[in-house]
Amino acid sequence: MGGRKPCCDEVGLRKGPWTADEDGKLVDFLRTRGASGGWCWRDVPKLAGLKRCGKSCRLRWTNYLRPDLKRGLFSEEEIQLVIDLHAQLGNRWSKIAAELPGRTDNDIKNYWNTHIKRKLIRMGIDPNTHSPFDQQKVNHEKEETTLVNGQDPLHQAEAPVGSQNDPSAGNLTHLADADGDNIQPWSFLMENNGGGCSSVGELTMLLSGDITSSCSSSSSLWLKYGELGYEDLELGCFDD
């Protein structure tokens, strides 16, 4: 693809946060001209009297000003759908957004990165593959990065407060079985024997707090989790 001009190279175009006045102009324009048809986004700033590039106008409209947008917290059903769809589609945020009326790809992407992803990592689940981290790989990478940086970036970036130094903290990464080996929480939740969780849907119920209905407590390993309790597992994270 050759010769495309940068979108925002015109001198004098505004950047950064939109003002109420700019929002009003854009909304007025789209109300009078219709949200589609008879114009292209590149023309919108001129037609609406805005000192913005067309791309910025489109983004503002689709992510913030659209009347059908749903604001506020994600519901349990929405979280489940996001995790489910992400397992199928990966980072195709627009595709995922298409299945969640009123949510934008940006919304979902932000929510994933700031809430869901971190929690999955804390639980020992790779958010990219939706599978347990390969413990050997983790250990290997840990060795490498420790050699390079003298610190463990995974724990530095993603570990819950107190997980490394506070022995009193509920800490999944320190769970050990009878042999002293570390147990990845997801590994037994995914086990089919003994009533562990076996689907993304069940994971969602776990994440949103509905543990008892999603997983049988008959598993001995599950009992280990049961002893930790809701707070220890940091499952309240999706309540906020």
Add this chain to the structure above:
DNA sequence: AACTATCGCAACCGCGCGGAT
């Protein structure tokens, strides 16, 4: 009360796709 760290969201950037010429 002041300072620092962390979080969460809005917005920007660069690239690829696909239709038009």
Add this chain to the structure above:
DNA sequence: GATCCGCGCGGTTGCGATAGT
């Protein structure tokens, strides 16, 4: 077929709000 052009997507950054010290 080559090029142009607009749009949409995914990744990243900036910054205000809030929490912690």
